[in-house]
Structure formats: structure tokens, C-alpha cells
Amino acid sequence: MRRTPARCAGSPREASRRRSMATVAQVLNSKPDQTVYTIAATASVFDAIKLMADKHIGAVIVTEGDEIVGIMTERDYARKVVLMDRASKQTPVHDIMTSHVRYVRPDQTTDDCMALMTDKRMRHLPVIENGKLVGMISIGDLVKNIISEQQFTIQQLEYYILRGEHT
Numbered sequence: 001m002r003r004t005p006a007r008c009a010g011s012p013r014e015a016s017r018r019r020s021m022a023t024v025a026q027v028l029n030s031k032p033d034q035t036v037y038t039i040a041a042t043a044s045v046f047d048a049i050k051l052m053a054d055k056h057i058g059a060v061i062v063t064e065g066d067e068i069v070g071i072m073t074e075r076d077y078a079r080k081v082v083l084m085d086r087a088s089k090q091t092p093v094h095d096i097m098t099s100h101v102r103y104v105r106p107d108q109t110t111d112d113c114m115a116l117m118t119d120k121r122m123r124h125l126p127v128i129e130n131g132k133l134v135g136m137i138s139i140g141d142l143v144k145n146i147i148s149e150q151q152f153t154i155q156q157l158e159y160y161i162l163r164g165e166h167t
Helices: 012-017 024-030 045-055 074-082 110-120 139-165
Strands: 038-040 059-064 067-073 124-129 132-138
Touching (some): 038 045, 045 059, 067 124, 132 139
Antiparallel strands (some): 059 067
16 A cells, blocks of 8 residues: 655654554454354354344355355345345355455454455455454454544644643
8 A cells, every 4th residue: 555655754644644553463452352253154144143033143154164255244244145035044055155255354444344344345254364264354343443543643632732722
């Protein structure tokens, strides 16, 4: 990603161009539950949807043995089962999953994730490190991180302003 250099360090223009430097690893560490749920490609769509409902999640990683072969999301279910009038108990996950799984690494920035999610219209990104699944990042996780960063910036600016009034 190419960044345009700021004209004046510390200026409002520079602040508006500054991007998040948070990493995927930091976002994962801030999550209270870091469990990544998987389901076998041969399982029924019903079982996958039940798992997602029980765990309050919007996607599961689809596996064959230890290998990641896809991702199934609520969107896959809505578009490929409900709208096509399929029976979820008789349809295997591998029939509706997204097999081209895009992922990120723990050292990538949240900006990288946002750009990928926006460009590809995705809501969930598996996190892979050394060929192993280590987490899942959702658009909600990224929004929560952005809000946290903005609150921190506001607190710092308020402190700076108040400190300046007393000098």
C-alpha cells in the first residue's frame, strides 16, 4: 500500500491520513473468545447452521481432516440453500461452501483486513500462521478496534487541550 507523505508533521491533514497500525494478532488477543469453529465438508448444512447459531458466529471453517477446504457463512446459507429451495439436512456443506478461502496473517494490519474485506465483500477472514489456522477476524472485530483507537485518540487530544489551558 502506497502512502502519500504528509506536508507538515502533526498537522490535522496528517492525522486524517494516518492509518491504523494495529495488527491482526493484536485484534485476536483482544477477543475474549478466540475459538475458531470448524466443520467437516461432509457434514450437513443444518449442522453447520446449528453450530453457528449455538456459538453466535457468522461463519465456520470447513475442513477435510486437518486441511482447510472452505468457509461457510450465513450468506452462503441464505443464497445457496434458502433461495434455491434446498433441504439443509440433506445438503452437505461442501455443496454450498466458498472453496476459495482468502486469509490473513497475524502480522498484517487491520487496514489490510479492511481493504480486503471491502474489496471482496467479505465479513470473515481466517488467520493463518505457518500453515495453521490460528484465528478468525470478523468485520465486527475490526470496527470494535477502530472505535477503540478513535476513543484513545480523543482522550489524548482532550488531555493535550486541557494541559494547554493550564500552562
